[in-house]
Amino acid sequence: MSKIKYQIVATGFGGQGTVFLVKLLSICALHNGVECLGTENHGMSQRGGTVVTDIKIGDFYTPVISLAQANLMIGLHPEEALRVVQYLSPSGAIVVNAGKDFPKLNHPTYRLDAFHLAEKGVFNIQALNIFMLGFAISHVSDFPFSVREIEGAIYEINPKIAPMNLEVFHLGLSQSP
Amino acid sequence: MKRILLGNEAIAWGLINSSVDVVSGYPGTPSSEILSTYQFIQRQFNIEAFAEWSTNEKVGFEVAYAAAVANKRSCATMKQVGLNVASDALMSAAYIGNKGGFVLVVTDDPGFYSSQTEQDSRMVAKQARIPVFDPANPKEAYHFTRHAVELSEKFETPVMLRSLLRVCHSRQIVEIEEPDFKPREGKFVKDVSRWAALPRKTRLIQAYQQMERIQELTQYNWEKLIKPKTLGLKPGKLLILTAGTSHNFVLETMESLELAFDVLKLDMPYPLPIKEIRSLFDGYEMVLVVEETTPLIEEQILTSKVKGKLSGDMHLVDEMTNDKLLKAFQKIGVYQGENIYPNLPYQGEIPDRVPKLCAGCPHRDVYFALKKVFKRRAVYPSDIGCYTLGINQGVIDTVLCMGGSIGMAIGFSVAKIKKPIVATIGDSTFLHAGIPPLITAIYTKQKFVLVILDNSTTAMTGRQPTAEQSPQIDIKKIVEGLGLQVLEYVYENQMEKTVDFFKAVQKHSEESELPTVALVREFCVLDKPMMLEKPLPGQFATVDQDLCNSCKRCMVEFNCPPFYWNDNKKIEIDPNFCVGCGACMNIVCPTDAFIGDDR
Known part of the structure; x- marks a missing residue:
């Protein structure tokens, strides 16, 4: 575990909760005794603008993910996902909330139309971030943290709403691309 | 205890664990979480302290500085453009000095993520002749804050902690001590020749004292901070001097490119022991300086061996990235390998996503109504805040600085541009820097419309409370106190009412020879207590x-x-x-x- 080096770029637009993902994964790192660096946008970018957050797990120096380095991208919106593909390493995986028209890219891609599922009432759109994280973990084989570790972090971050968040997380886990 | 901390949270912990008990400032991204985290810890540990937002950065600085003159340990916090507002007080305080430790935390924003400028606050420290720390990550932010307080007390000078966006808003696991809060006793010892030093005689004395102090600090920087790090240096092809977050980019790029050069990080980039640092250059072919945002170190230690921004080898604008460093390594001829940071963006079209006012925000209705009433022809100076996003609705023509909307409205009126002038400003910005220009507008008899969008919060930076939380402070009374009639409108979601209000404002302005002030009482949809009290009507x-x-x-x-x-x-x-x-x-x-x- 100590040798792990894993870089995740999470993106969406303001209000979708990408910053929450950084908090969640950094808690997992703390409990695993792994170093972790994260960086996020505040201020203007939270008014519906593009929000890009970087999470680097393991021994890194800067929290900023460089071009062509990320192992995984979690895109909460298709356009925002396309905007940051240059940060993925050639083998880096894409987990994206997008419809069938999402273009074919030269990366392993796990696509889920979460907006559609939310409209059908499968889950509450407010918890899109946790839903997509669940989906990511069930499909990305090299994800650095286990389901149980994430569950623990979800509980720690806010015990009050944890039951609701855990339910959405498990719904995300059970989705197929 | 080990905690995951945002850089700003680490700074707040550094203040708590230095027994700083006066914290004051003005919110601004990326600095805002410093004071709010301090307040959070204060409540959590039941710490008795003063941690409050001021009406602007200058007031915030003066409050904290005076507390330090009165023996307290204190901190003023602001963003880089806020330091411009506070710099009048800073330049003078730098001569006079302080008793208790006084740390000035200023956050810079290379890359213009949420600022009008990319200015380097370390340059202001140099101009003021006060030492400046430049942390690289939240861990250092914590330790340097503590160091800055100690140093300030030891040398009786304000000390700046210059933090960068990528420190303020980066998260890291930081080891911090349990709070052991022992605040200093407040006491003011009269000393007119020091605290009220006047030009020319006493100030001249202070100026010589300041020079001595900076000499001692230079020596301190060499002996305590730099010299211990030079023992491992082995002269060769290249020596890299770094500061702040640039250090991280250098180490990471070197590791990725499998390069190994000596790196010397300067924790305090001003004042620098120039002679000692230059003597380290012997034996190296080249010296590369990597720093953000301006060449502060480079200018100080420049010799013919030095490469960096001045030599054209490092970028001058925008934030540091590993790929920019790789290019610099190529330029100076120390890396010939492939570009491991290729920029291969998606080739299709992606529509721009510009920030917008939130759904349900009353500002949107105000701007819609303004355009309906005053049309495209009017000139619309605006200001700094969420409402700057009214630019999307084509109802903002100029944005300059805090309070600038009113000063610019005066200038446009003076220039007789022959068009209606409609300025917009938020409540917090009005209180921050809008009152002096409004007074100027009245006594010089300028004609324009000023719309004050009052949602009673500093919304853009995270909804910090404004002075209006006190029942005594009411913008309406302030403006009436200047002898103007205030046209007041309590926002409703009925657009025709909003439009009718601005028609009345227009009529009033046409008949007046003075500024017409329209005060719109709004709310912020992001403010949970406010929205619980009066929820949106649910008219989807x-x-x-x-x-x-x-x-x-x-x-x-x-x-x-x-x-x-x-x-x-x-x-x-x-x-x-x-x-x-x-x-x-x-x-x-x-x-x-x-x-x-x-x-």
């Missing part, structure tokens, strides 16, 4: 597809986030994002296509 909207004639007026003039073009080239409302404010169902659509959504 949808679009009658037969009535929509694709005129795009709603997109251009109302610009609500849930609006989008569907495949039939008609407007639709995304039900996931409509908050039910109901504002669009009235006047906004010329064909009344926005109708209630029964769900």
Whole structure:
């Protein structure tokens, strides 16, 4: 575990909760005794603008993910996902909330139309971030943290709403691309 | 204890664990969480302290500085452009000095993520002749804050902690001590020759003392901070001097490119022991300086061996990245390998996503109504805050600085531009820097409309409370105190009422030879207590597809986030994002296509 080096770029637009993902994964790192660096946008970018957050797990120096380095991208919106593909390493995986028209890219891609599922009432759109994280973990084989570790972090971050968040997380886990 | 801390949280912990018990400042990204985290810890550990926002950075500085003159340990916090506002006080305080430790925390924003400028606050420290720390990450932010307080007390000088966006808003696991809070006793010892030093005689004495102090600090920097790090240096091809976050980029790029050069990090980039540092250059072919944002170190230690921004080898604008460093290594000839940071963006078209006012925000209605009443012809100076996003609705022509809308309205009036002038400013910005220009406008008899958008919070930076939380402070009374009649409107989601109000404002302005002040009482949809007290009406909207004639007026003039073009080239409302404010169902659509959504 100590040798792990894993870089995740999470993106969406303001209000979708990408910053929450950084908090969640950094808690997992703390409990695993792994170093972790994260960086996020505040201020203007939270008014519906593009929000890009970087999470680097393991021994890194800067929290900023460089071009062509990320192992995984979690895109909460298709356009925002396309905007940051240059940060993925050639083998880096894409987990994206997008419809069938999402273009074919030269990366392993796990696509889920979460907006559609939310409209059908499968889950509450407010918890899109946790839903997509669940989906990511069930499909990305090299994800650095286990389901149980994430569950623990979800509980720690806010015990009050944890039951609701855990339910959405498990719904995300059970989705197929 | 080990904690995951945001850089700003680490700074707050550094203050707590230095027994700093006076913290004051003005919010501004990326600095805002420092004071709010301090308040959070204060409540958590039941710590008795003063941690409050001031009306502006200058006041914030003066409050904290005076507390340190009175023996307290204190901190003033602000963003880089806020330091411009506080610099009058700083330049003078730098001569006079302080008793208790006084740390000035200033946060810079290379890359213009949420600022008007990319200025380097370390340059201001150099101009003021005060030492400046430049932390690289949250861990250092914590330790350097503590160091800055100690150093300030030891040398009786303000000390700056310059933090960068990538420290303030980066998260890291930081080991911190349990709070052991022992604040200093407040006491003011009279010493007129020091605290009220006047030009020319006493100030001259202080200037010589300041020079001595900076000499001692230079020596301190060498002996304590730099020299211990030089023992491992082995002269060779290249020595890299770094500071702040640039250090991380250098180490990471070198590791990735499998390069190994000596790196010397300067924790305190001013004042530098220039002779000692230059003597380290012996034996190296080249010296590369990597720092953000301006060449502060480079200018100080420049010799013919030095490469960096001045030599054209490092970038001058925008934030540091590993790929920029790789290019610099190529330029100076120390790396010939491949570019491991290729920039291969998606080749298709991706529509720009600009920040917008939140769905349900009353600012949107105000801007819509302003355009309806004052038309495109009017000139619209605006200001700094969420409402700057009114630019999307075509109702903002200029943005300069805090309070600049009113000063610019005066200038446009003086220039006789022969067009109506309609300035917009938020409540916090008005209190920050809007009152002096309004006074100027009145006694020089300028004619324009000033719209104060009052949502009683500093919304853009995270909803910090404004002075209006005190029942005594009311913008209406302030403006009336200047002898003006205030046209007041309590926002309603009925657009015709908003439009009628601004028609009355227009009429008033046409008949007046002075500024016309319109005060709109609003709310912030992000403010949970405010919204719990008076929730939105739950009037969700949808679009009658037969009535929509694709005129795009709603997109251009109302610009609500849930609006989008569907495949039939008609407007639709995304039900996931409509908050039910109901504002669009009235006047906004010329064909009344926005109708209630029964769900």
